[in-house]
Amino acid sequence: MADFTIVLGTRIWSTWSMRPWMVLHRTGATFDETVIRLRSDGTTAAISEFSPSRLVPALIDRRGPEPLTVWDSLAICEYLAECYPEKQLWPRNxxxxxxxxxxxxxxxxxxxxxxxxxxxxxxxxxxxxxxxxxxxxxxxxxxxxxxxxxxxxxxxxxxxxxxxxxxxxxxxxxxxxxxxxxxxxxxxxxxxxxxxxxxxxxxxxxxxxxxxxx
Ligand SMILES: N[C@@H](CCC(=O)N[C@@H](CS)C(=O)NCC(=O)O)C(=O)O
Structure with missing residues (x-):
C-alpha cells in the first residue's frame, strides 16, 4: 500500500485539491488518490467518508501505527514540509x-x-x-x-x-x-x-x- 492517500475533488475545478497535490507530487512519496466528483448529489456524503471538514482535500498518512488524516490545503502543505525537510518545500532563508x-x-x-x-x-x-x-x-x-x-x-x-x-x-x-x-x-x-x-x-x-x- 502507498504511504499516503490524497482525497481530491474533480481536478478541472478543485483549486484547493491542486495545491497540496502538487506539493505531494514534489516530495516523490508514493501515494494513491481518491477523486470525488464535485457538484453532484452525493458529493458531501462521499467526502465525509474521508474528511472531517466535509471538504476536500484531505491527506491520509498510512506510515504510522494507525492512519493519520490531515485536512485543509495549507495544513496538508505544512505537514508535508515537516515530513520532508530535505525537499525544502519552504525557502531555507x-x-x-x-x-x-x-x-x-x-x-x-x-x-x-x-x-x-x-x-x-x-x-x-x-x-x-x-x-x-x-x-x-x-x-x-x-x-x-x-x-x-x-x-x-x-x-x-x-x-x-x-x-x-x-x-x-x-x-x-x-x-x-x-x-x-x-x-x-x-x-x-x-x-x-x-x-x-x-x-x-x-x-x-x-x-x-x-x-x-x-
Ligand atoms: N479552506 C479549505 C477549502 C476547501 C474547499 O472549499 N473545498 C471544496 C472543493 S475545491 C469542497 O470540498 N467543496 C465541497 C463541495 O463541493 O461539496 C482548504 O483550503 O482546503
Whole structure:
C-alpha cells in the first residue's frame, strides 16, 4: 500500500485539491488518490467518508501505527514540509520563508472576487470574461504585485517565486490557470511566471490526470 492517500475533488475545478497535490507530487512519496466528483448529489456524503471538514482535500498518512488524516490545503502543505525537510518545500532563508508563508496565507484566505468571477476550469479559454466584475481588477493587481515582489527580492536562484519551487508556487498554481483561461493583461514578470508554472512537472502531471478524468 502507498504511504499516503490524497482525497481530491474533480481536478478541472478543485483549486484547493491542486495545491497540496502538487506539493505531494514534489516530495516523490508514493501515494494513491481518491477523486470525488464535485457538484453532484452525493458529493458531501462521499467526502465525509474521508474528511472531517466535509471538504476536500484531505491527506491520509498510512506510515504510522494507525492512519493519520490531515485536512485543509495549507495544513496538508505544512505537514508535508515537516515530513520532508530535505525537499525544502519552504525557502531555507527565514525572511524568504516568512514572506512565502505570508503570500500563501493571503492566497488561502483572500481573493474572493477573483474566485467568484474567474472560477478555475482547467482547460477553459474565456479571454476577457469576468475581468470587469467588481473587485476582480484589484485582486489581479494585488496578485501581480505579489509576483513582482517575490521574484525581484527572492527569485534570483530560479524561475519560481522564491527561486526554486516552494509551497507558495503550489498555492498560486490555480491562479496561473485562471490567468491562462481569462487572459487579463499581464506585466512581463507575471507573464513569465505563468509560463514557468504552466511548464512545471507537477502542473503538467495534474493536467494530464485531469484530462484522463474528463
Ligand atoms: N479552506 C479549505 C477549502 C476547501 C474547499 O472549499 N473545498 C471544496 C472543493 S475545491 C469542497 O470540498 N467543496 C465541497 C463541495 O463541493 O461539496 C482548504 O483550503 O482546503
Amino acid at each position: 527565514p525572511a524568504a520563508r516568512a514572506i512565502a508563508r505570508s503570500v500563501s496565507a493571503e492566497m488561502h484566505s483572500g481573493f474572493h472576487r477573483m474566485r467568484k468571477f474567474l472560477p478555475m476550469d482547467l482547460f477553459a479559454e474565456r479571454p476577457g470574461e469576468g475581468l470587469g466584475e467588481d473587485g476582480v481588477a484589484a485582486d489581479v493587481a494585488r496578485i501581480e504585485a505579489i509576483f513582482k515582489a517575490c521574484r525581484s527580492r527572492f527569485g534570483a536562484g530560479g524561475p519560481y517565486l522564491f527561486g526554486a519551487f516552494t509551497i507558495a508556487d503550489a498555492m498560486f498554481a490555480p491562479v496561473v490557470s485562471r490567468f491562462r483561461s481569462y487572459a487579463p493583461p499581464l506585466s512581463t514578470v507575471s507573464a513569465e511566471y505563468v509560463a514557468t508554472l504552466t511548464k512545471d512537472p507537477g502542473f503538467l502531471a495534474w493536467e494530464a490526470a485531469a484530462r484522463a478524468e474528463l
